[in-house]
Amino acid sequence: MKKIITTCLTAFIVLTLFTVSCKKISYSDVGESISLQKNLIGNWKLDSIIQVDQTAVDKGFPALVQRLNITPLFAYNTVTVKFTDGGNGSAGTYAFTNPGNAPLFVATSGNFSFFDNGGSERLKLAGTNRTDSIDFAKAYRASDNKLALRYNRAFFTGTKKVFVYYDFNFSRN
């Protein structure tokens, strides 16, 4: 009797393992690849700009004092930007239109280039009088028709410490 039970149990386990191990796992489609360089090129309209107090975030303060939508406080609704590929896909020119003179923190036109900051890809915007480094706040696919850029304000006391940043959220124009 003991032998029969052992044999049945072993057969059941083997059969279960066989069935489970042979089950085809279906993965969802990987989908369209993300290319920050490809996605950047084109015309963009500024939808919103969110100012974030990194100090309040670090302290875990309420959301109310962590971020502020400053879009309605200046004429951001008329801001557009055009990125034109310079040929190799990772550099070119850019130009903002900003009829309401809303604060942008970067030169209104100039050259852009990608650079690796030892981690994530960053964007360099070089105008006549100033050059700024910009982060991608979010990586969108080209088909998303969205672009999110981040301007950081930081202290440099030995190490870089961001204390406020601005997220520029664009949609394709």
Added chain:
Amino acid sequence: MKKILFLMSMVLAGSFAFAQTASVSPSAFTAEDQITITFDLTGQSLGSGGEDVYIWGFVPGCCGSPLNDQNGFGFGNSNPVAKCTRIGTSQKFTYTLTPTTYMNKTAAQIGAQFGCLAKNQNGSKQTADFTFAVDPLTFTPSVFRAFPSKFTQDDVVTFFLDKKLLDASKSALKAATEIYAYTDIDYVKPDGSGGFFQVSQYCEPLDMGDGNYYPGQTTTADNVALKAKDFGNGLYGWTIIPSKFFRIGDVGPKFPPAGSRITKIKVHFRTRLSPYCPFTTGDSGSLGDSFGFPVSQ
């Protein structure tokens, strides 16, 4: 059976008599407070005979302190900067740290607990894990605040007045539906000398003789650039970019010269008509308290 009972009682007695403990001072602390942890290893092998004791800190469920294993150090070879201080000749050891600095994490990342243990240099002996509750940093609502809390003169900054929190004596300001700012700055010129600059209000005269200059107003009228926006629920905000608003580098007799750095912005919320206005009655008790914000360089 007798022997087993004897052995068990000895082990239990030993555990209670020489229990390893850790305490923290102050007992209630936030992640930004400096704390001193005291390990009491009395009666333990660890720390006896002059043996050095080291702290090994961590955030439960997250990660260890970078000091634990930086520069090639690790559990089997403690970092000298993690060495605890022996109290006299006792077997008690202390270590002083500030969690955010020690963990190289923000208060939000550290969360509600900080953990540590004590060990010898090569890690062959160690205590159990000790955890301490970390109090959250609390945001205290105030009548006046600036957003963001740190800013440069080239940032967008909004000064907020929360009328709900205003003192009852400010009855006119509490009742007002139009709120204006009254503002001036202290600044440092490129040559190192100091300066002061004030922006005109509704009715301020263009008085060049008093050391101030009030630009933009040629007649008695509202200076709409000083009008605060109604953010709803009693909250009013006045938004500027300081370097632009205070016209640094613009041509004018009293404008701060190019290259000047604002060191302090003073903002004072008031009703539309100030009691200081000549030829008007103003609103007695309309003025909010004056407050100043340092500007990050």
